[in-house]
Amino acid sequence: MYAKSVTPFTPGNRRYSTPEVVLTASISALVDALFRTKTSVKGTFFVTLAFSSVVFAEPCPTPKGLSPEFGxxxxxxxxxxxxxxxxxxxxxxxxxxxxxxxxxxxxxxxxxxxxxxxxxxxxxxxxxxxxxxxxxxxxxxxxxxxxxxxxxxxxxxxxxxxxxxxxxxxxxxxCLSSIEWAARKARKGFWSLGQLPERIQAMDKNGFRFGVGSVTKIIDSKSFILDSRLRVLLPKADPNVHIGVRFEVRGWVSRSPQWVQNDAPWTLKLKDMTNRVRVF
Incomplete structure (x- = not known):
């Protein structure tokens, strides 16, 4: 489940994307924090943020340290x-x-x-x-x-x-995640093609991927398999991964080692927990 974006970002407009219900990479840290509290019920997480006055999206901050000018x-x-x-x-x-x-x-x-x-x-x-x-x-x-x-x-x-x-x-x-959400909602660029996120079931090559799939096997607290196709390695344990839960994941995919190829021919080692988002 994704939210509506109120004000899309444009190069000339730095006020953008005031979501009412959001579950994107930009708030994955919030999701993880809530998972660790008593708001998690029997391992199932539901979140609704319906405060229209709460602004999650902010412009990217002005840099504190800048290089000399380059051409x-x-x-x-x-x-x-x-x-x-x-x-x-x-x-x-x-x-x-x-x-x-x-x-x-x-x-x-x-x-x-x-x-x-x-x-x-x-x-x-x-x-x-x-x-x-x-x-x-x-x-x-x-x-x-x-x-x-x-x-x-x-x-x-x-x-x-x-x-x-x-x-x-x-x-x-x-901040870039907020901008991405606005572009996704407005169907800018490749978002207009209906090709993203890719179905993990159809994954057939390595490289950078942004895909969506359901958990079909849990290997341990830090790894699971999506759609019997993609082994996902997490940077830390996530006890809230369950069979059937859907995730969007992004990062660089490579061939799985021989011992796991029968279960999942491809592997994605996530660099950060924000690169995986639960989809409702």
């Missing part, structure tokens, strides 16, 4: 750019599809690259946070600040990128 040498794709000093930057908090994807995913990836190229053309940008962390590929990690908003806000609001939390580079996940 853009090259846009590799929707979530990776190269600065004019040669530094590669992997933008965090979201993921765009790959340029070599087929069908609608490939078209979405190309449109994301086109939009980013347009938005960054002849502009100076700053990276936040700063100093930036570096990943195992030597890329700087962060998000581009464009005077009054993050590049990630623009991409997610246009339905050209999906939010994903990869701690500790996840400071924008809450």
């Amino acid at each position: 853009i040498n090259r846009v590799i794709d929707g979530d990776t750019v190269v600065f004019d000093d040669g530094s590669r930057v992997r933008l965090t908090g979201f993921n765009s599809f790959e340029l070599n994807d087929s069908g609608w995913k490939g078209r979405s990836a190309r449109e994301a690259k086109r939009k980013v190229t347009k938005w960054l053309s002849r502009k100076k940008v700053r990276l936040a946070p700063w100093p930036a962390a570096v990943d195992r590929y030597g890329r700087l990690l962060g998000n581009l600040w464009l005077d009054d908003k993050y590049l990630g806000e623009l991409l997610v609001s246009e339905g050209l990128a999906l939010v994903v939390s990869v701690p500790p580079q996840n400071k924008l996940v809450s």
Whole structure:
């Protein structure tokens, strides 16, 4: 069950998405907290937040630490750019599809690259946070600040990128999740195609996936199987997973090890609990 969004986000409007009933990644932390209290009844969780005056969505906060200004040498794709000093930057908090994807995913990836190229053309940008962390590929990690908003806000609001939390580079996940919900409700970009979330039963390749399915097997307190197809590994125990419960999950899928392939040919190791949301 999802909520109605009152005010959709647009690049020129930083007041958006006042949900009445919400169960999205942006409040998964709230869900987890409530699960640990006595509001959980026999392991079944029902939540209704019907206070129209309560605003869960807030604009992404102004960064506290910014890099010096950089020019853009090259846009590799929707979530990776190269600065004019040669530094590669992997933008965090979201993921765009790959340029070599087929069908609608490939078209979405190309449109994301086109939009980013347009938005960054002849502009100076700053990276936040700063100093930036570096990943195992030597890329700087962060998000581009464009005077009054993050590049990630623009991409997610246009339905050209999906939010994903990869701690500790996840400071924008809450606000980006609100923007994603507004884009989803307004059927922006790939949300207009009716292809997302994908059915886990139809999952047939690795890479980044956003899918929905039901729990068909519980392995232990930190792992379960969706639709006899996808093994989900949690970063911490969740006693509220039960057979038949439906989840939306997102992250990078890989082939399961041989010993578990008969039960689930694919595995998704969640980086953060907010990357799985219960669906009613």
